[in-house]
Amino acid sequence: MKFILQDLKVNINNNIYLKDPESSTLGKKIIEFSILLIDEIGFDSFTFKKLGEKIGSNESSIYRYFENKHKLLLYLTSWYWGWLEYQLVFTTNSISDAKEKLNKAIEIITRATKEDSSFSHINEVLLNKIVINEYSKSYLTKEVDNENKEGYFSIYKRLVNRIKDMIMEVDNHYKYPTSLASTVTEGSLHQHFLKDHFSSLTDCDEKITPTTYFINLVFNSLNNQKNG
Amino acid sequence: MKFILQDLKVNINNNIYLKDPESSTLGKKIIEFSILLIDEIGFDSFTFKKLGEKIGSNESSIYRYFENKHKLLLYLTSWYWGWLEYQLVFTTNSISDAKEKLNKAIEIITRATKEDSSFSHINEVLLNKIVINEYSKSYLTKEVDNENKEGYFSIYKRLVNRIKDMIMEVDNHYKYPTSLASTVTEGSLHQHFLKDHFSSLTDCDEKITPTTYFINLVFNSLNNQKNG
DNA sequence: CAAAAGTAATAGTATTACTATCAATATTTA
DNA sequence: TAAATATTGATAGTAATACTATTACTTTTG
Numbered sequence: 001m002k003f004i005l006q007d008l009k010v011n012i013n014n015n016i017y018l019k020d021p022e023s024s025t026l027g028k029k030i031i032e033f034s035i036l037l038i039d040e041i042g043f044d045s046f047t048f049k050k051l052g053e054k055i056g057s058n059e060s061s062i063y064r065y066f067e068n069k070h071k072l073l074l075y076l077t078s079w080y081w082g083w084l085e086y087q088l089v090f091t092t093n094s095i096s097d098a099k100e101k102l103n104k105a106i107e108i109i110t111r112a113t114k115e116d117s118s119f120s121h122i123n124e125v126l127l128n129k130i131v132i133n134e135y136s137k138s139y140l141t142k143e144v145d146n147e148n149k150e151g152y153f154s155i156y157k158r159l160v161n162r163i164k165d166m167i168m169e170v171d172n173h174y175k176y177p178t179s180l181a182s183t184v185t186e187g188s189l190h191q192h193f194l195k196d197h198f199s200s201l202t203d204c205d206e207k208i209t210p211t212t213y214f215i216n217l218v219f220n221s222l223n224n225q226k227n228g
Numbered sequence: 229m230k231f232i233l234q235d236l237k238v239n240i241n242n243n244i245y246l247k248d249p250e251s252s253t254l255g256k257k258i259i260e261f262s263i264l265l266i267d268e269i270g271f272d273s274f275t276f277k278k279l280g281e282k283i284g285s286n287e288s289s290i291y292r293y294f295e296n297k298h299k300l301l302l303y304l305t306s307w308y309w310g311w312l313e314y315q316l317v318f319t320t321n322s323i324s325d326a327k328e329k330l331n332k333a334i335e336i337i338t339r340a341t342k343e344d345s346s347f348s349h350i351n352e353v354l355l356n357k358i359v360i361n362e363y364s365k366s367y368l369t370k371e372v373d374n375e376n377k378e379g380y381f382s383i384y385k386r387l388v389n390r391i392k393d394m395i396m397e398v399d400n401h402y403k404y405p406t407s408l409a410s411t412v413t414e415g416s417l418h419q420h421f422l423k424d425h426f427s428s429l430t431d432c433d434e435k436i437t438p439t440t441y442f443i444n445l446v447f448n449s450l451n452n453q454k455n456g
Numbered sequence: 457c458a459a460a461a462g463t464a465a466t467a468g469t470a471t472t473a474c475t476a477t478c479a480a481t482a483t484t485t486a
Numbered sequence: 487t488a489a490a491t492a493t494t495g496a497t498a499g500t501a502a503t504a505c506t507a508t509t510a511c512t513t514t515t516g
Contacts, residue, residue: 019462026463042370047503058464063505136364142270144425153426160429175431176441182422182429183415183445190414191407197372198381201388201410203403213404217411221448247493254494275472286495291474462513472503482493 010082013151016074019065029055030065031079032121034072039126043073043134073138074152080131081155083124084109088162098169099219105166106218109159110188110211132192160185171222180221184214238310241379244302247293257283258293259307260349262300267354271301271362301366302380308359309383311352312337316390326397331443333394337387338416338439360417360424388413399450408449412442 009022021027033055038046046069052059066072088108095101113128139153147153163181167174174180191210194202204210237250249255261283266274274297280287294300316336323329341356367381375381391409395402402408419438422430432438 024462044369048505049503058466059504060465060506061463064463068504133368136368139425140361140364140421141272148425157426157428176436176444177431178429179419179422179431179441180445182418183411186418187411187415190410193368194407194410197367197376198385200385201406203405203407208404210407213407216404217408217445217449220452221445224448224452252493276474277472286497287473288475288496289494292494296473458516460513460515462511464511465509467506467508469506470504473501475498475500477498478496480493480495482491484489484491486487486489 010079010086010155012075012078012082013154015150016071016078016152017066021065021075026055026057026061027065028121029057030062030072031076032123035076035123035126035130038073038076038130038134043069043130043137070138070141073134074147076127077131077135077138078152078155079122080124080127081159085155085159085162088159092166098166102163102166102170102218103215105163106184106215107211109163109185110191110214111209112192132189132196135189156185167218167222174222180218184218188214238307238314238383240303240306240310241382243378244299244306244380245294249293249303254283254285254289255293256349257285258290258300259304260351263304263351263354263358266301266304266358266362271297271358271365298366298369301362302375304355305359305363305366306380306383307350308352308355309387313383313387313390316387320394326394327447330391330394330398330446333391334412334443334446335439337391337413338419338442339437340420360420363417384413395446395450402450408446412446416442 014020019027021031030051034046034051037051037054041050048062048066048069049059052062066075088105091108092101092104095104113124115125117124139147141147160178160181163184164177167177167180188210191202191204191213195204195210199205204213242248247255249259258279262274262279265279265282269278276290276294276297277287280290294303316333319336320329320332323332341352344351344353367375369375388406388409391412392405395405395408416438419430419432419441423432423438427433432441
């Protein structure tokens with residue numbers, strides 16, 4: 001898997017950036033160190049000036065790649081969801097049994113990223129943490145409808161849609177496959193957050209993972225005589 | 229119900245404010261118009277200066293009530309959850325059947341607020357919208373652990389805990405009552421948001437409400453032979 | 457080797473997020 | 487009712503943020 005992922009280039013809507021960060025050394029540095037810095041100080045305190053200091057570059061150089069830090073967050077999170085989607089498709093592709101396939105899919109989207117694939121400038125473990133802590137901020141804005149129209153969230157939407165399709169493969173009488181898919185995707189981030197900061201609001205801990213919980217939740221709902 | 233709610237004073241952790249906004253006319257004006265203004269321009273663009281202009285008061289006067297806008301958001305959302313908790317307790321109190329009780333509880337926490345009770349300076353319909361759009365921002369911060377220790381989220385935690393208890397009353401063998409309770413509470417806000425901005429990520433619309441979806445989700449999981 | 461592209465440095469603006477001071481006005485209490 | 491006290495408003499000021507513009511230097515490429 002690692003070998004194949006080496007050639008992965010996530011296709012990100014090119015209106016999110018002004019200049020493709022993958023196209024230059026500075027661009028890659030911006031991505032690499034923005035992940036480290038956002039993880040370190042949080043997105044709210046993160047500024048292009050601080051990032052510039054960190055990479056020994058000028059603030060104005062960073063502005064040539066991204067209009068503002070919001071767009072950078074959209075870029076990072078899009079990359080993350082694209083990376084997850086790749087794993088999802090790659091891993092579940094060969095599974096013919098619908099239940100087994102869905103089971104694997106839930107596992108992939110709900111697990112914590114534990115290993116940095118280390119071939120690239122992107123630290124996936126930290127990026128996963130950033131998505132848990134900051135993703136909501138990318139869409140809880142007054143501009144969300146415009147940005148959605150522009151296609152800034154299309155990778156995420158495609159991912160949720162894939163889960164929905166797998167749910168329907170298991171039970172095409174279940175009435176809420178889309179909501180269930182979005183509940184698992186977003187709810188997983190939330191359960192991870194609760195585990196780290198509000199342990200009294202979750203059953204998840206070292207033993208019980210969000211994966212365990214969500215697999216149980218989903219399969220309880222599917223092919224269940226109560227759901228009709 | 230309205231009559232009783234008239235005397236409601238939600239008990240908010242007094243470290244959230246510098247001076248109790250309920251204690252003066254200006255304080256109440258701050259609460260009343262901050263709800264209108266945040267709904268109008270969003271929390272990110274909201275500033276105390278703009279609020280001051282709106283209520284014909286000085287920026288510095290508002291700073292005497294709240295340290296910053298983050299604390300004001302904590303105040304508003306705490307009030308909202310306290311108000312919901314009151315409704316929950318009041319409405320479910322007399323119900324003896326555990327399933328019926330849980331059903332009613334889910335209804336209360338997942339429904340959209342449609343009517344402003346209009347007795348007070350607080351517009352609950354708009355406040356509900358603010359909670360949907362902005363609540364996550366109150367805890368997705370680097371300060372969350374300290375603020376949690378200070379008790380800034382205790383009303384929310386107590387509410388989720390009440391749902392958890394009701395879930396356990398219905399099925400005390402179910403393994404994830406706390407996660408299910410937090411999934412419903414947070415997931416409900418999320419489904420409402422999706423309904424308004426990402427309709428392709430939810431089955432909820434005018435006909436299917438988040439209430440319908442979550443009641444189905446919860447009762448499929450409880451007393452289900454698969455859940456063991 | 458010259459042109460083009462990319463990057464850095466500097467400077468500058470408007471806004472934000474406050475703090476401090478003092479005067480004016482209301483309210484409380486002796 | 488006068489004095490004391492609390493509350494609010496006005497003004498000013500600071501440091502940081504979120505940019506934009508210009509110019510010059512450096513590297514790549516044709």
